[in-house]
Amino acid sequence: MQKKVNWGILGLGQIAHKFVADLKLIPNATLHAVASTSGERAQNFAAQYDAVHYYGSYEEMMKCPDIDVVYIASRHPRHHENTLLCLKHKIPVLCEKPFAMNGVEVEEMIAASKSNQTFLMEALWTRFLPTTKKVLELIDDDVIGEITGVKADFGFKAKFDESGRLYNQNEGGGALLDIGIYPIFLALLLLGKPEEIKAIASIGKTNVDETCHMLFKYSNNRIANLHASILNETATEAFIYGTKGVIRINSRFHESTSVTLLLNDKEPKDIFFEFLGFGYRYEAEAVMEYLSKDVIEHPLMPHSFSVDLMELLDRVRKEAGIFYPTYDRV
Ligand SMILES: NC(=O)c1ccc[n+]([C@@H]2O[C@H](COP(=O)([O-])OP(=O)(O)OC[C@H]3O[C@@H](n4cnc5c(N)ncnc54)[C@H](OP(=O)(O)O)[C@@H]3O)[C@@H](O)[C@H]2O)c1
Incomplete structure (x- = not known):
C-alpha cells in the first residue's frame, strides 16, 4: 500500500479550491491542514473539504505535526516569503506559478531549499500533463x-x-x-x-x-x-x-x-x-513520488528550469516596460 501523504495548503483563494478538488482524486493524498490570513476562511475551507486542522495564520500551521508538504496558493508577491517560511521549518513546498516576482527572489528560494535540504518545486502543472x-x-x-x-x-x-x-x-x-x-x-x-x-x-x-x-x-x-x-x-x-x-x-x-x-x-x-479533474493531480502526484526519494527537486521541473523561466519573465518585462513598483529586483 502507498504511504499517505499529508498536504497543507497555504492561502485559500480560487486556485486552492481547484487544487484540493484534484487532490481528492489521489487515493493516498490527505488534506491535513489549511492556513489563511483569515481564521474564518480557514475554518470554512476545512469544513468544506474535511481538512483535519485549520489555522488563521501561516506561522501557526508551521507548528502543525505531520505535514509532509505544503502547497502555496497565495498571490505572486507572497510566494517568496511563504516559501521561505515553510523551508525554514523544513517543510517541502509546491509553490504556485509564477514562482516569485523576480530572479533574485527565485535564487533565494532555491538557496533556502538547498541549505535546509528540503524539496521545492514550482507548480507549473502543464509540465506534468x-x-x-x-x-x-x-x-x-x-x-x-x-x-x-x-x-x-x-x-x-x-x-x-x-x-x-x-x-x-x-x-x-x-x-x-x-x-x-x-x-x-x-x-x-x-x-x-x-x-x-x-x-x-x-x-x-x-x-x-x-x-x-x-x-x-x-x-x-x-x-x-x-x-x-x-x-x-x-x-x-x-x-x-x-x-x-x-x-x-x-x-x-x-x-x-x-x-x-x-x-x-x-x-x-x-x-x-x-484527463481527470482539472489537471492538477499530475503535478501533485509527481511531488508525492519524489518526496519519498529524499531529493530537493523534481527532474521534470528542476530548480534550474524555474531560474531560466523567471529570467525570461524578467527579460520580457524589462524589454516591454512592465513594472511592479515594490518588486523591481531584476
Ligand atoms: N495553476 C493554475 O492554473 C493557477 C490558476 C489560477 C491562479 N494561479 C496562481 O495561484 C496564485 C493565487 O491565485 P488565486 O487566483 O487563487 O488568487 P486569489 O483568489 O486572489 O487569492 C489567493 C490568496 O491570496 C490571498 N489574498 C487575497 N486577497 C489578498 C489581498 N488583497 N492581499 C494579499 N493577499 C490576498 C488570500 O490568502 P489567505 O486565504 O491566506 O487570506 C487568498 O486566498 C497566483 O499566484 C496565481 O498565479 C494558478
Whole structure:
C-alpha cells in the first residue's frame, strides 16, 4: 500500500479550491491542514473539504505535526516569503506559478531549499500533463522532424476590477505573470533559452500589461512567437512547427486534452488523452513520488528550469516596460 501523504495548503483563494478538488482524486493524498490570513476562511475551507486542522495564520500551521508538504496558493508577491517560511521549518513546498516576482527572489528560494535540504518545486502543472508528455515523445521520435519554431497564445477577457489582483500592479497583476508564463514555459521547454528577445506590451490605466507580445529568437533561425492578453479571448493554442509537419496543442493548450498532428501531405490526426479533474493531480502526484526519494527537486521541473523561466519573465518585462513598483529586483 502507498504511504499517505499529508498536504497543507497555504492561502485559500480560487486556485486552492481547484487544487484540493484534484487532490481528492489521489487515493493516498490527505488534506491535513489549511492556513489563511483569515481564521474564518480557514475554518470554512476545512469544513468544506474535511481538512483535519485549520489555522488563521501561516506561522501557526508551521507548528502543525505531520505535514509532509505544503502547497502555496497565495498571490505572486507572497510566494517568496511563504516559501521561505515553510523551508525554514523544513517543510517541502509546491509553490504556485509564477514562482516569485523576480530572479533574485527565485535564487533565494532555491538557496533556502538547498541549505535546509528540503524539496521545492514550482507548480507549473502543464509540465506534468499527459498531453505534454506525448508532445515530447512525438518530438523525440522525430515525428515532426527538426523544430523550426513555436507559436503560442493565451488570452481571456478579464472583468475589469481595480480591486482584484489581475489589475493591481502591486499584486503582480497583468497578463505576463498570470498567463504569459504558459507560452514562455512552452518555448523554454521546447527550445531552451533564446539568444534574442523582443517584447511589447499594452499598459492599461492601472499600469499593468493588458497584452504582451513576445518574439524569441534562437540559434538556427528558430523563432517563438508568443502572446498573452487579459483584454481578449484568444484561441489559446500552441503550434510546434517542424521540418516534417506541425503539432497543434489544442485549446486551451496549457490544459489541453488533445493534440492534432498535421504532417506534411497527410490528413490531420487527432490524439486524445485521459484527463481527470482539472489537471492538477499530475503535478501533485509527481511531488508525492519524489518526496519519498529524499531529493530537493523534481527532474521534470528542476530548480534550474524555474531560474531560466523567471529570467525570461524578467527579460520580457524589462524589454516591454512592465513594472511592479515594490518588486523591481531584476
Ligand atoms: N495553476 C493554475 O492554473 C493557477 C490558476 C489560477 C491562479 N494561479 C496562481 O495561484 C496564485 C493565487 O491565485 P488565486 O487566483 O487563487 O488568487 P486569489 O483568489 O486572489 O487569492 C489567493 C490568496 O491570496 C490571498 N489574498 C487575497 N486577497 C489578498 C489581498 N488583497 N492581499 C494579499 N493577499 C490576498 C488570500 O490568502 P489567505 O486565504 O491566506 O487570506 C487568498 O486566498 C497566483 O499566484 C496565481 O498565479 C494558478
